[in-house]
Amino acid sequence: MRVVVAPDSFKGSVTADDAARALARGWLAYRPGDDVRLLPLADGGEGTVDAFAAALPDAERRTMTVPGPDGRPVSAAWLLLPDGTAVLELAQSSGLPLMGRPDPLGAHTYGLGVVARAALAAGATRLVIGLGGSASTDGGAGALRALGLRLQDEGGRDLPLGGAALADLARLDATYLLPAPPGGVQLLVDVTAPLTGPAGAAAVYGPQKGAEAADVRLLDGALRRLAELAGGDPDEPGAGAAGGTAYGLAAVWGARIVPGATRIAELVGLADALAGADVVLTGEGRFDETSLTGKVVGTLLQAAGSAGASVGVVAGQIGGPVPGSVSAAVPLVELAGSVEAALSDPARWLTEAGELLSRRLTRD
Template sequence: MRVVVAPDSFKGSITADDAARALARGWLAHRPGDDVRLLPLADGGEGTVDAFAAALPQAERRAATVPGPDGRAVTAAWLLLPDGTAVLELAQSSGLPLMAAPDPLGAHTYGLGAVARAALDAGATRLVVGLGGSASTDGGTGALRALGLRLRDAQGRDLPLGGAALADLAEIDATDLLPVPPGGVQLLVDVTAPLTGPSGAAAVYGPQKGAGPEDVALLDRALRRFAELAGGDPDQPGAGAAGGTAYGLATLWDTRIAPGAPAIAALVGLADALADADVLLTGEGRFDATSLTGKVVGSLLDAAGPTIRVGVAAGQVTGPVPASVSAAVSLVELAGSVDAALDIPASWLTEAGTVLADRLSRP
C-alpha cells in the first residue's frame, strides 16, 4: 500500500514533523513492506516553517534575533527557498508562548516585521507568512513599524507599541515603509474572523491572550480607530487573524490573505503525493467539529476524495466522526489519561500508527 502521513502539529505537545515520524514508525511496525511518504503540514500557525522545511529539503534555514512580543530578544527561524521565496511564521517571533507574562494591551508584532526585513535584506523576492499563535492584538502595526511605518497621536508623537495605543492614533505615515517584494506577500491564516466586532480579533481571541472584558472593549475600539484611518476591508474573512495582523499587512503593505491549510498543502505538493496514494494518515491535538472548518485535517479530507482511506490520530476525538474518516484513534484513550498522553506523545502516536495500520488494512 502507498501511504501518505500528513499531520498537523499537536499544539504544545509535538511538532508535525515528529508526529509524522511517529505515525510512520507505528504503521511500518505492522506493515513493513508499505511505501510510506511523510508530508507534515500546518495551517499558518505554529509549525509552518517546519512543514515547509520537511517537504522542501533544499530550503535553507536561517534565523534572526528580534524583539519578541514583550520586547525581550527572541531568535526566530525562517526559510529561504531556491526560488527566492522566504517562509516566515509569526509564532516564532511574536507568539504567545514567548511572553514572560500576558500583556494583552502592550504585546506587539514588531518582531515579525523585523524577520521580514531580515529576509528582504537577504535577497528574498517573495514572502509567505504564516499568521497564527499571536500574543498581541495590535493590527499588525508592530510589524509594519519594523518595516518603516510611523504612527502618531494628535500631538505628532510616535505611538508606543501595542494594540491599546491605537486608540490615540491620529496619523499614519507610510513615507518610509519598505516596498513589497516583487513576487508579493502571501499571508496564511487559520481563521475567518473579521477585524472588529463580536466575532473580531479582540472579542474572540483577546481573552486567550489575557484580556479581560475592559481590555477587549479597549482593543476593539483601538482596532476600529486604526481601520478608520487605514481604510481597506476590516470585514474581510481572515482580517482578524493574529490579532488583526492580517488586516494591517493586507491594507498597508498590499499583501494577500489566503486560508493557510490548503495553501501550504498546495505549496508542499500534497496533490502529487496523493495522486497514487491508498491511505492518508493525518492528525492534530483535538479532532472535533472545528477540524472541518479550514484546518489541516478538514482540508485533507476534502483533498482525499472518495478513493483514499483516511485515518486520523488525535490527542482527543470529540463528537461524531464524519463518514469521510475510515478510522480515528484518540491518544488519550490509548494512554488512559490526558497527562499520560501529553507525557510521551511520540510513543502514543507510534501506537496509534500501528492501530490505524491494522484497521485500515482490513477489507
C-alpha cells in the same frame, strides 16, 4: 500499500514533523513493506516553517534573534526558497507561548516585522507569512513599525508598541515604509474572522491572550481606529487573524489573505503525494467541528476523498462526532489513559496510534 502521513502539529506537544515520524514508525512496525511518505503540514500557525522545510529540502533555513511579543529576545527561523520566496512564521517571533506572562494590551508583532525586513534584505522576492498563534491584538502595527511605518498620536509622537496604544492613533506616516517585494506577500490564515465586532480579533481571540471584558472593548475600539486611518477591508474574512495582523499587512502593505492549510498543501505538493495513495494518516491536537473549516485535517479529508484514499485521524482529544469521511480515528487521551499521560510522552502514543491504525485500515 502507499501511505501518506500528513499531520498538523499537536500544538504545545509535538511538531508536525515529529508527529509524522512517530505515526510512520508505528505503521511500519506492523507493515514494514509499505511505501510510506511523510508530508507534515500546517495551516499558517505553529509549524509552518517546518512544514515547508520538510517538503522542500533545497530551502535554506536562517535563524535570527528578534524582540519577542513582550520585548524579550527570542530566536526565530525563516526559510529562503530557491525561487526567491521567503517563508515566515509569526508564531516563532510573536507567538503566545513566548510571553513571560499575559499582556493583552501591550503584546506586539514587532519581531515579525524584523524577520520580514531581514528576508527582504536577503533578496527575497516574495513573502509567504504564516499567521497563527499570536500573543497580541495590535493589528500588525508592530510588524509595520519594524518595516518603517510611523504610527503617531495627535502631538506627532510615535505610539508605544501594543494594541491598546492604537486608541490614540491620529496619523500614519509611510514615508520610510519598505515596499513589499515584487512577487507580493501572501498571508496564510486558518480563521475567517473579521477585524472588529463580536466575531472579530479582540472579542473572539483576546480572552485567549488574557484580555478581560474591558480589555476587549478597548482593543476592539483601537482596531477600529486603525481601520479608520488605514482603509482596506476590515470585514474581509480572515482580516482578524493573528490579532488583526492580517488586516494591517493587507491594508497598509498590500498583502493578500489566503486560506493557510489549502495554500500550504498546494505549495508542498499534496496532490502529487496523494496520487495513487491507498491511505492517508493525519492528525492534530484536538479534532472537532472546527477541524473541518480551514484546518489541516479538513483539507486532508477533502483531498483524500478526491484521491480515493481512506483516512485515519489521530488527535489528542476528539470532541463531537467523527464524520463519515474518516475511516478510523484514535484519540491519544484514551490510548494513553489520561491527558497527562498523553502529554508526557506524545511520541510513544503517536507511534502506538500509527500501529493501531495500520491494523484497522488494512485487512491482511
